[in-house]
Amino acid sequence: MVNLLKIKRAFFSLSGRLMTGITAIHFILIPLLLGSVLYFVNNTMKEQFISDTRHMMGLIAASLTPIDFVTNRITTINLMDEIILSGNILYAEISLPDGNKITSLLEVQNKDIIFIEDLEFDQHNDDIYFIEIPIDINDVNVVSTLRVGFDEKPLTEQLDIITMYLCSIILAYIVINLVLVFYLGRRTTMPLKKLRQASREIRQGHIDADLDIQSPVTDVRDLAIDLDLMRQELVSQASALKHQALHDALTGLPNRVLLEDRLQQAALKGNRKVEPFALLLMDLNRFKEVNDTLGHQAGDEVLRQAALRLRNAVRSEDTVARLGGDEFAVILYGTDNNSDVVAESLAIEMQRAFTVGEQTLHVGASIGISHYPEQSKDAEELMRQADIAMYEAKRSGLHYKTYHKSHDKQMLEKLALSNEFHEAIITHQIILHYQPKIDLRTGEFSEVEALARWNHSEHGLIMPEKFITLAEKKGFIIDLTNSLLQTAINDAAKWYHLGHPIEVSLNLSPKNLLDDDLPQRIERMLKKANLPAKYISLEITENAIIQDPGRARDILLTLKEMGVRSAIDDFGTGYSSLVYIRQLPVSEIKIDKSFVVDMIQNDDDLVIVKATTRMAHDLGLTVTAEGVESAVVHEYLKKIGCDKGQGYHYSKALPFDELNKWRVHYNRSQIHGVG
Ligand code: C2E
Ligand code: CA
Ligand code: CA
Numbered sequence: 001m002v003n004l005l006k007i008k009r010a011f012f013s014l015s016g017r018l019m020t021g022i023t024a025i026h027f028i029l030i031p032l033l034l035g036s037v038l039y040f041v042n043n044t045m046k047e048q049f050i051s052d053t054r055h056m057m058g059l060i061a062a063s064l065t066p067i068d069f070v071t072n073r074i075t076t077i078n079l080m081d082e083i084i085l086s087g088n089i090l091y092a093e094i095s096l097p098d099g100n101k102i103t104s105l106l107e108v109q110n111k112d113i114i115f116i117e118d119l120e121f122d123q124h125n126d127d128i129y130f131i132e133i134p135i136d137i138n139d140v141n142v143v144s145t146l147r148v149g150f151d152e153k154p155l156t157e158q159l160d161i162i163t164m165y166l167c168s169i170i171l172a173y174i175v176i177n178l179v180l181v182f183y184l185g186r187r188t189t190m191p192l193k194k195l196r197q198a199s200r201e202i203r204q205g206h207i208d209a210d211l212d213i214q215s216p217v218t219d220v221r222d223l224a225i226d227l228d229l230m231r232q233e234l235v236s237q238a239s240a241l242k243h244q245a246l247h248d249a250l251t252g253l254p255n256r257v258l259l260e261d262r263l264q265q266a267a268l269k270g271n272r273k274v275e276p277f278a279l280l281l282m283d284l285n286r287f288k289e290v291n292d293t294l295g296h297q298a299g300d301e302v303l304r305q306a307a308l309r310l311r312n313a314v315r316s317e318d319t320v321a322r323l324g325g326d327e328f329a330v331i332l333y334g335t336d337n338n339s340d341v342v343a344e345s346l347a348i349e350m351q352r353a354f355t356v357g358e359q360t361l362h363v364g365a366s367i368g369i370s371h372y373p374e375q376s377k378d379a380e381e382l383m384r385q386a387d388i389a390m391y392e393a394k395r396s397g398l399h400y401k402t403y404h405k406s407h408d409k410q411m412l413e414k415l416a417l418s419n420e421f422h423e424a425i426i427t428h429q430i431i432l433h434y435q436p437k438i439d440l441r442t443g444e445f446s447e448v449e450a451l452a453r454w455n456h457s458e459h460g461l462i463m464p465e466k467f468i469t470l471a472e473k474k475g476f477i478i479d480l481t482n483s484l485l486q487t488a489i490n491d492a493a494k495w496y497h498l499g500h501p502i503e504v505s506l507n508l509s510p511k512n513l514l515d516d517d518l519p520q521r522i523e524r525m526l527k528k529a530n531l532p533a534k535y536i537s538l539e540i541t542e543n544a545i546i547q548d549p550g551r552a553r554d555i556l557l558t559l560k561e562m563g564v565r566s567a568i569d570d571f572g573t574g575y576s577s578l579v580y581i582r583q584l585p586v587s588e589i590k591i592d593k594s595f596v597v598d599m600i601q602n603d604d605d606l607v608i609v610k611a612t613t614r615m616a617h618d619l620g621l622t623v624t625a626e627g628v629e630s631a632v633v634h635e636y637l638k639k640i641g642c643d644k645g646q647g648y649h650y651s652k653a654l655p656f657d658e659l660n661k662w663r664v665h666y667n668r669s670q671i672h673g674v675g
Contacts, residue, residue, distance in 0.1 A: 015185030080104035091149025191215035251307035347399035433653035533563030593627025
């Protein structure tokens with residue numbers, strides 16, 4: 001079967017086709033040529049033979065005429081013998097008019113020769129050409145007949161030899177031809193075969209080796225050149241694709257895949273001959289806000305500039321990669337990598353303002369560091385450690401943090417918390433503490449901010465920064481907010497029905513402002529608790545609104561119509577302006593505590609607090625200052641006309657019962673003028 005296939009393939013190959021083609025042509029043309037040559041030679045030689053014999057007959061007849069056959073019988077016979085002996089004549093006879101014959105004695109030996117006159121060569125199959133002519137005997141004047149038989153064999157043999165000779169020439173010709181065709185065919189098809197092999201290898205992806213195919217045939221040479229050009233094109237395309245696959249399109253830096261590969265390489269090399277390196281993972285701090293407030297183009301520009309700064313801040317042999325989003329990684333090679341110094345300088349680079357169009361943006365970064373080989377010899381593990389360290393740095397508000405084993409425990413706790421969290425909402429382990437807000441003009445206390453705490457059976461009271469983002473990420477925030485809203489409304493209703501109403505404001509997450517059911521739900525709860533809407537207000541950040549401004553505005557408007565007021569929380573940390581906020585249905589802004597805490601020592605903060613207060617008032621907004629930690633700040637805020645204060649100076653957030661005690665105590669101190 002395989003052989004049959006091979007034969008078929010060989011037959012249809014180029015040399016196979018050439019050979020069969022040429023053979024076919026020869027099979028048609030050569031017999032034609034051979035036939036006509038033979039035919040021509042045959043005819044000519046036979047005609048020559050016949051004319052020669054006739055000429056000979058004439059001569060014989062002439063030599064006989066003077067003789068009287070009858071009287072000179074012996075002489076005649078001798079003459080006949082001579083004729084026969086003289087050459088190609090096998091038979092000679094004179095037939096006399098009386099019917100007698102004079103025959104050569106030599107001829108008598110060939111008794112079986114019978115004279116049958118031939119009109120052409122090779123007639124009657126006797127190998128003898130018989131002819132007769134009348135001879136006129138002068139004296140007697142009687143006509144006798146001379147009959148002669150010429151041997152046809154010499155000519156026949158000669159013709160056979162010619163035929164054979166021609167045939168062998170032709171055969172030799174065909175053989176030489178086929179050999180030549182085969183040789184030339186092979187010389188032509190060998191490079192073609194190589195080309196085929198080469199193209200097969202290209203298809204299999206072996207495209208690096210140069211194509212070296214020589215051929216005397218120009219077409220094949222051209223084909224080889226074209227194929228090599230195609231290969232070179234593929235090589236450059238492949239390298240472009242490889243670059244694309246291993247680099248980040250936005251910044252041109254190596255991407256995660258390449259970074260992981262380099263890490264693995266460095267770790268492998270280190271296994272043979274330990275060469276230490278440090279892995280730095282960096283995350284920008286306020287990047288999400290840039291993206292959300294100013295759009296993706298601004299975000300992209302910040303990333304590009306950040307990438308450039310990073311690249312310029314390290315040695316050229318170090319690797320800088322973008323892992324995606326606002327995460328970057330740096331590998332610092334060598335014992336002298338100075339990871340702490342470099343991390344600090346990178347963080348400072350990221351703190352320098354970014355200029356995007358007209359805007360000046362402050363972003364900052366947190367960096368986590370892990371060390372090879374001290375902390376791990378495994379690339380993946382090093383990534384994990386640097387990631388945890390980065391998280392720790394972010395959590396503690398530091399520029400950088402080097403990984404330590406103890407971080408794992410904290411991480412595990414975080415994970416465990418995340419598993420327990422939903423259960424905690426359902427079983428009301430998340431409770432509210434209330435922090436008072438004081439009216440700075442009158443000193444009166446009538447408002448609180450509700451702040452969530454997780455009352456954990458094992459870990460005690462867990463602060464919101466450990467679980468709010470978790471709830472947002474895990475999709476529990478709507479459930480959590482609903483549960484806390486219920487608590488806040490119930491507690492506010494208690495105060496209201498006790499006769500000393502306190503306005504409770506609750507923090508909302510960005511997701512809550514995408515929840516269209518929120519206003520109706522609040523309305524139902526208020527109705528059930530029999531509480532006027534003005535005793536509940538909501539705190540939202542600018543970033544929450546920016547996610548879907550239209551929808552947020554609708555929800556806030558519905559709430560406002562119901563009588564539920566809203567405040568902008570953490571004012572000053574985002575990028576929106578007061579003018580923009582004025583267009584929203586909110587009545588209050590809360591200046592972020594980061595501007596308030598140190599405002600006495602820090603002139604910049606002071607300027608911001610003052611200016612914000614004045615402008616907010618111009619726009620008809622109430623201003624609350626968060627983070628009032630001292631009497632000095634309290635007094636100063638009062639002086640510049642800030643409406644309300646909130647902070648540890650008055651009280652931290654307290655459970656419901658403790659707040660009631662605090663209230664009594666505070667009111668008493670107010671009456672007595674202490675405070
Ligand atoms: P926030 O809305 O800015 O809340 C004020 C935070 O500042 C509270 O931290 C409060 O304890 C703290 N604080 C109050 N007075 C002072 C002060 O004088 N000095 C300093 N340095 N800090 C002060 P807390 O309770 O840890 O809450 C942290 C954040 O968690 C809140 O920031 C808020 O964004 C979020 N959060 C708290 N409860 C909830 C909630 O029920 N829902 C949602 N979505 N977020 C919440
Ligand atoms: Ca708040
Ligand atoms: Ca705040």
